[in-house]
Amino acid sequence: xxxxxxxxxxxxTREAAELRAQLEDWEYTSSSVAASPAETCxxxxxxxxxxxxxxxxxxLVIFGPCASKTAEKVQLRQLRQYSGIEPVPILFxxxxxxxxGSPNIDGCDDILVRPYSPPLVQLKLASxxxxxxxxxxxxxxxxxxxxxxxxxxxxxxxxxxxxGNLGNESCLDDTPAIRYHLSPRAVLNGDVLAATHAxxxxxxxxxxxxxxxxxxxxxxxxxxxxxxxxMIPRGFSFTRVLKExxxxxxxxxxxxxxxxxxxxELDPRRNHLRLLNAGMPSPCxxxxxxxxxxxxxxxxxxxxxxxxxxxxxxxxxxxxPGDRLFLWSDGIHEARNKCGEHFxxxxxxxxxxxxxxxxxxxxxxxxxxxxxxxxxxxxxxSLVEMDLAHGSLLRPRCEEMENNGNRKGxxxxxxxxxxxxxxxxxxxxxxLPHLLGVLAQMPGAARFQEELxxxxxxxFRNALEHGVLGLDSSLKCTDEGxxxxxDLMAERRSGLSHGWIEISLRCRDRGRGGELQxxxxxxxxxxxHVSEQKGVYSGRGLSLLKTICRELExxxxxxxxxxxxxxxxxxxxxxxxxxxxxxxxxTRPRSV
Amino acid sequence: xxxxDRFDSRVxxxxxxxxxxxxxxxxxxxxxxxxxxxxxxxxxxxxxxxQFIVDLSATDHLDSxxxxxxxxxxxxCVEVSREGxxxxxxxxxxxxxxxxxxxxxxxxxxxxxx
Numbered sequence: 001x002x003x004x005x006x007x008x009x010x011x012x013t014r015e016a017a018e019l020r021a022q023l024e025d026w027e028y029t030s031s032s033v034a035a036s037p038a039e040t041c042x043x044x045x046x047x048x049x050x051x052x053x054x055x056x057x058x059x060l061v062i063f064g065p066c067a068s069k070t071a072e073k074v075q076l077r078q079l080r081q082y083s084g085i086e087p088v089p090i091l092f093x094x095x096x097x098x099x100x101g102s103p104n105i106d107g108c109d110d111i112l113v114r115p116y117s118p119p120l121v122q123l124k125l126a127s128x129x130x131x132x133x134x135x136x137x138x139x140x141x142x143x144x145x146x147x148x149x150x151x152x153x154x155x156x157x158x159x160x161x162x163x164g165n166l167g168n169e170s171c172l173d174d175t176p177a178i179r180y181h182l183s184p185r186a187v188l189n190g191d192v193l194a195a196t197h198a199x200x201x202x203x204x205x206x207x208x209x210x211x212x213x214x215x216x217x218x219x220x221x222x223x224x225x226x227x228x229x230x231m232i233p234r235g236f237s238f239t240r241v242l243k244e245x246x247x248x249x250x251x252x253x254x255x256x257x258x259x260x261x262x263x264x265e266l267d268p269r270r271n272h273l274r275l276l277n278a279g280m281p282s283p284c285x286x287x288x289x290x291x292x293x294x295x296x297x298x299x300x301x302x303x304x305x306x307x308x309x310x311x312x313x314x315x316x317x318x319x320x321p322g323d324r325l326f327l328w329s330d331g332i333h334e335a336r337n338k339c340g341e342h343f344x345x346x347x348x349x350x351x352x353x354x355x356x357x358x359x360x361x362x363x364x365x366x367x368x369x370x371x372x373x374x375x376x377x378x379x380x381x382s383l384v385e386m387d388l389a390h391g392s393l394l395r396p397r398c399e400e401m402e403n404n405g406n407r408k409g410x411x412x413x414x415x416x417x418x419x420x421x422x423x424x425x426x427x428x429x430x431x432l433p434h435l436l437g438v439l440a441q442m443p444g445a446a447r448f449q450e451e452l453x454x455x456x457x458x459x460f461r462n463a464l465e466h467g468v469l470g471l472d473s474s475l476k477c478t479d480e481g482x483x484x485x486x487d488l489m490a491e492r493r494s495g496l497s498h499g500w501i502e503i504s505l506r507c508r509d510r511g512r513g514g515e516l517q518x519x520x521x522x523x524x525x526x527x528x529h530v531s532e533q534k535g536v537y538s539g540r541g542l543s544l545l546k547t548i549c550r551e552l553e554x555x556x557x558x559x560x561x562x563x564x565x566x567x568x569x570x571x572x573x574x575x576x577x578x579x580x581x582x583x584x585x586x587t588r589p590r591s592v
Numbered sequence: 593x594x595x596x597d598r599f600d601s602r603v604x605x606x607x608x609x610x611x612x613x614x615x616x617x618x619x620x621x622x623x624x625x626x627x628x629x630x631x632x633x634x635x636x637x638x639x640x641x642x643q644f645i646v647d648l649s650a651t652d653h654l655d656s657x658x659x660x661x662x663x664x665x666x667x668x669c670v671e672v673s674r675e676g677x678x679x680x681x682x683x684x685x686x687x688x689x690x691x692x693x694x695x696x697x698x699x700x701x702x703x704x705x706x
Contacts, residue, residue: 255663256657256661256664258656298698
């Protein structure tokens with residue numbers, strides 16, 4: 001228990017001694033209830049009291065009978081200033097006859113009347129002491145809270161560093177096609193933005209918003225981003241990754257917590273956008289003619305149910321030149337002004353519709369307008385704009401390839417792999433990542449990783465969609481058909497009861513170069529005898545293959561497709577050491 | 593998502609005459625600040641009613657924390673179910689703004705809304 005210190009100001013030694021005696025008497029009685037005795041210190045005048053005040057830190061100041069007569073207002077004020085926020089009462093000792101109507105009691109808190117009545121003095125001291133202890137415990141609590149708060153901020157800052165590093169793998173800053181702005185309300189952000197490339201060059205981006213904000217919301221970002229950054233670059237399919245995220249969040253989040261998420265996959269080669277919106281405010285696609293299309297939420301937020309309907313909730317869109325996509329978190333829609341009025345979707349869409357104006361892009365104008373509207377920030381704010389047909393998205397990652405140049409110098413080796421997938425695997429399985437994972441371990445695999453991922457992906461999809469599922473590409477000629485095609489695919493795939501796909505790969509080392517032969521065959525009826533008129537879009541898969549593969553062979557009536565990827569110097573021995581990013585393969589298709 | 597800093601909202605609950613349902617009425621902003629009151633409203637009824645009706649007619653706004661509380665109520669129904677009977681939750685009388693939030697979150701898949 002803290003000691004109770006009394007500072008006595010009295011020049012007259014006899015008076016001072018009498019006051020001390022009063023305090024000692026009190027000390028004697030109250031020490032029986034385990035209160036520590038009061039400590040006293042006597043000084044001659046208020047000037048001396050001020051001099052020792054900071055060192056002594058009294059709990060109570062008593063002006064003796066002589067001192068109270070000469071007490072000056074200035075000194076009293078100073079004493080109070082010294083005590084700071086903690087209340088230290090000041091008592092005057094007055095004679096009985098002075099006590100009523102004395103002009104000199106201004107500035108003190110209470111008086112002790114002389115001659116002293118020990119019970120009254122003790123009562124007063126006890127109540128002052130209780131009062132002081134109460135004040136002191138409040139101060140101690142305040143200090144403890146300050147410390148806790150400082151620790152808390154420090155912890156959040158540490159956590160922020162960790163969460164900041166989670167985003168290190170993102171490719172958000174690699175392309176001018178993406179602009180983004182993240183503005184957390186607290187130290188930590190409950191909004192998560194992540195983007196990375198799939199091995200076949202597709203760009204996958206997600207914007208998530210956890211219920212709540214601050215630490216509780218931010219911890220969810222760890223499993224979310226770790227699944228995203230580990231599965232997408234390994235080639236797991238879009239829907240497979242989404243299913244995994246939902247399953248994981250459902251397993252680990254407390255029941256009342258969930259994550260709204262919009263995730264998109266952009267295939268810049270096929271101008272194909274897939275998007276899943278689970279509880280986020282509708283992202284908006286603005287086409288070059290100014291038309292807006294909202295992609296409303298078609299799924300429960302993630303983590304709510306163990307089961308998902310991801311396959312039916314994904315929307316497919318064709319991308320046209322000039323298409324731009326706006327993604328946002330509800331912090332923008334629900335930014336409130338002083339009257340509590342939300343910023344709202346209509347204001348937001350007006351700005352998007354309006355587009356760029358007087359040197360300011362729609363992106364900037366949205367941020368300016370939201371900041372001007374909101375009196376204070378109530379929630380995490382995120383805004384992303386993507387130029388869906390931007391050329392930089394198409395460019396193969398040449399720099400990266402060059403950087404990894406020395407890794408590619410190893411032997412290629414001679415090997416072959418055969419893989420047969422039955423209907424149960426084709427229904428729900430996602431065999432490509434596993435196959436690519438195995439192949440990545442093969443010697444010299446880095447030389448052909450992207451080409452392999454693209455061609456294997458194309459051939460597998462071709463076999464699955466047309467061969468096994470019997471879907472007709474010409475459906476994709478119209479915008480409605482395009483969407484219908486993917487709905488039909490999800491439906492037929494989940495109900496698949498027979499069919500197979502066989503994949504075989506053979507790799508041959510040819511000294512300074514090499515070739516990889518891919519053969520994919522399925523249970524379907526095979527390629528039609530007459531080459532049909534196909535839509536601009538549906539032919540894209542094959543023309544893409546033709547640019548990558550040296551040979552591409554299909555035979556009418558057979559479902560077997562053979563493709564050959566070549567690298568190094570199959571062409572001229574002298575060119576073997578040239579820049580690895582450059583393609584030295586030729587296109588020599590035999591039939592389509 | 594936001595945690596509101598307004599405190600002028602309230603939760604009222606009553607059992608209508610037939611005694612089968614518990615009506616929980618939320619006035620003002622349905623957000624994190626209501627979680628104790630809301631939880632007390634549905635937990636303090638013994639035996640649990642056949643149906644929980646969440647009346648949103650006087651609810652101005654509903655945030656993600658409120659959606660979380662509705663999920664907890666849904667869990668509570670599973671918890672108290674016995675002999676093959678499980679209480680259900682119905683969300684009623686939501687205004688346009690609140691309905692929009694419920695539909696964006698696709699909560700109509702797991703709650704009956706009318």
